[in-house]
Amino acid sequence: MSEFVVLPKRKNEAWISEFSTENLKLSLRIKNIIHVEKTPYQDLLIADSYEYGRVLLLDGAFQLTERDEFCYSEMMSHVALCSHVNPEKVLIIGGGDGAILREVMKHQNVKRCVLIDIDERVIECSKKYLPQQSVAFNDLRADVKCMDANKFIQDAGEKFDVVIIDSTDPVDFAATLFQAKFYDAVRKIMNDDGMLVELTESPFVDYKVMTQATKQMREVFPIVKNYWGAVPTYPSGMWTYGIASLKTDPSLPVREVQNTRYYTNEIHKASFILPPFLKELLS
Amino acid sequence: MSEFVVLPKRKNEAWISEFSTENLKLSLRIKNIIHVEKTPYQDLLIADSYEYGRVLLLDGAFQLTERDEFCYSEMMSHVALCSHVNPEKVLIIGGGDGAILREVMKHQNVKRCVLIDIDERVIECSKKYLPQQSVAFNDLRADVKCMDANKFIQDAGEKFDVVIIDSTDPVDFAATLFQAKFYDAVRKIMNDDGMLVELTESPFVDYKVMTQATKQMREVFPIVKNYWGAVPTYPSGMWTYGIASLKTDPSLPVREVQNTRYYTNEIHKASFILPPFLKELLS
Numbered sequence: 001m002s003e004f005v006v007l008p009k010r011k012n013e014a015w016i017s018e019f020s021t022e023n024l025k026l027s028l029r030i031k032n033i034i035h036v037e038k039t040p041y042q043d044l045l046i047a048d049s050y051e052y053g054r055v056l057l058l059d060g061a062f063q064l065t066e067r068d069e070f071c072y073s074e075m076m077s078h079v080a081l082c083s084h085v086n087p088e089k090v091l092i093i094g095g096g097d098g099a100i101l102r103e104v105m106k107h108q109n110v111k112r113c114v115l116i117d118i119d120e121r122v123i124e125c126s127k128k129y130l131p132q133q134s135v136a137f138n139d140l141r142a143d144v145k146c147m148d149a150n151k152f153i154q155d156a157g158e159k160f161d162v163v164i165i166d167s168t169d170p171v172d173f174a175a176t177l178f179q180a181k182f183y184d185a186v187r188k189i190m191n192d193d194g195m196l197v198e199l200t201e202s203p204f205v206d207y208k209v210m211t212q213a214t215k216q217m218r219e220v221f222p223i224v225k226n227y228w229g230a231v232p233t234y235p236s237g238m239w240t241y242g243i244a245s246l247k248t249d250p251s252l253p254v255r256e257v258q259n260t261r262y263y264t265n266e267i268h269k270a271s272f273i274l275p276p277f278l279k280e281l282l283s
Numbered sequence: 284m285s286e287f288v289v290l291p292k293r294k295n296e297a298w299i300s301e302f303s304t305e306n307l308k309l310s311l312r313i314k315n316i317i318h319v320e321k322t323p324y325q326d327l328l329i330a331d332s333y334e335y336g337r338v339l340l341l342d343g344a345f346q347l348t349e350r351d352e353f354c355y356s357e358m359m360s361h362v363a364l365c366s367h368v369n370p371e372k373v374l375i376i377g378g379g380d381g382a383i384l385r386e387v388m389k390h391q392n393v394k395r396c397v398l399i400d401i402d403e404r405v406i407e408c409s410k411k412y413l414p415q416q417s418v419a420f421n422d423l424r425a426d427v428k429c430m431d432a433n434k435f436i437q438d439a440g441e442k443f444d445v446v447i448i449d450s451t452d453p454v455d456f457a458a459t460l461f462q463a464k465f466y467d468a469v470r471k472i473m474n475d476d477g478m479l480v481e482l483t484e485s486p487f488v489d490y491k492v493m494t495q496a497t498k499q500m501r502e503v504f505p506i507v508k509n510y511w512g513a514v515p516t517y518p519s520g521m522w523t524y525g526i527a528s529l530k531t532d533p534s535l536p537v538r539e540v541q542n543t544r545y546y547t548n549e550i551h552k553a554s555f556i557l558p559p560f561l562k563e564l565l566s
Binding site: 232 | 298300304305306307308309310311312332333334335350351353354485487488511513514515516519520521543544545546547549550552553554556558559560
């Protein structure tokens with residue numbers, strides 16, 4: 001849910017607010033609305049904000065801002081890609097803005113990256129309006145498909161080393177992407193040492209997403225861990241990730257990646273150290 | 284700056300918003316206003332929110348919420364208190380709500396803790412309306428004084444092992460608490476192995492406070508480090524702390540503390556690992 005408010009008495013006072021819950025909202029003052037569209041799947045809004053640069057909202061939730069998406073994009077990508085022994089084939093589910101694809105492509109190991117987003121309009125609008133994020137769509141290793149992820153997974157006919165689920169919040173069509181049935185289907189198209197990573201929301205705003213998604217992962221995978229990081233424009237700013245692995249420990253990096261602003265191997269290891277309140281929620 | 288808005292068409296729709304900057308705000312939906320007062324120093328507001336429990340605002344900025352203050356209170360206290368070789372005497376500058384005093388008192392080493400807050404009304408209102416935070420005001424080791432910190436420091440007549448500066452944002456009367464002149468005055472009332480800690484705002488919202496306060500500390504102290512943590516209701520949720528030490532490395536804990544929800548010795552060490560963008564800002 002979001003609201004777009006123009007304050008009539010003040011010049012240039014337009015705000016976009018994301019309601020994290022019905023009781024909490026974050027608002028950014030807006031310079032310009034760049035694009036508004038009702039796609040077959042969701043409301044899409046691209047605007048220029050004063051504080052965080054260009055922003056993308058889907059169904060009223062901030063998906064990315066130009067200024068802080070690196071926090072999220074890097075932590076969604078490099079933790080798995082730096083701890084997997086040889087991540088040659090990567091699958092991104094969602095991620096139509098391209099920011100995670102851009103990070104994945106920083107790894108020389110990666111020979112092929114399939115990106116599945118249900119909503120073609122997100123991809124097209126990102127190519128047009130989010131050049132910093134969509135830069136890797138032209139990479140020859142990228143294979144972009146607009147379709148339902150469930151369908152792709154059933155008929156994939158190939159296996160992956162790392163699967164990154166970059167979904168919207170778990171409501172409507174995205175809700176299935178946080179369930180054991182889905183994780184089990186994904187496991188079947190993962191190689192024997194595969195890893196799966198998914199964001200699991202904030203412990204302060206909707207901790208049940210985190211705890212339930214983690215439980216569902218544990219039903220399917222032998223190794224499941226949680227890590228955390230900062231994402232200023234996501235509700236509460238403290239964000240958690242769930243990572244599942246079939247063989248090796250995802251908390252131990254085995255390679256470096258260059259040109260990052262948030263991720264390092266040291267940050268990788270530190271992000272698995274959880275405050276007691278978070279450990280308790282996840283126990 | 285803050286705004287209190289009641290939406291007339293919707294029942295029970297009252298919101299308090301903090302303007303982090305003129306272009307960014309966080310809003311909490313409010314159940315009840317508990318207390319409003321214009322003290323000689325600032326606007327004081329205590330209210331019950333739906334999402335974060337009871338909240339305290341000074342001059343329109345969230346100082347604490349019942350639900351997340353432990354993140355900040357613990358990280359402001361235990362990093363210095365767990366890395367100092369024997370912190371017997373502690374000075375808290377500001378912190379009139381009592382939450383940091385409560386954390387300091389968890390340490391058996393501490394024999395005496397002086398708390399100086401310029402605004403007696405913050406202390407009195409906290410005693411009355413914030414029982415979870417003000418619980419340690421009755422501790423026999425606590426010595427609470429309502430006066431200007433600069434004046435106290437000039438005439439202290441005693442020395443401290445750990446000094447915690449729990450100030451409001453660096454505007455108006457609090458601005459002096461982030462300057463080399465002030466740090467130098469504090470250094471004179473610190474023992475030879477003393478440590479000083481101060482929050483240095485968010486790298487996303489007002490990174491100049493962080494970089495300038497750190498520079499000013501470096502002019503006065505031989506060892507200055509930065510660490511970070513999550514504080515959901517502070518702007519951006521990613522918060523930085525500056526710690527200065529006269530002798531030993533504050534990033535290495537030498538003792539544990541019990542009954543914490545955010546701090547552990549492992550979190551202590553991890554919090555000094557900075558993402559590259561933050562390191563760069565501080566270099």
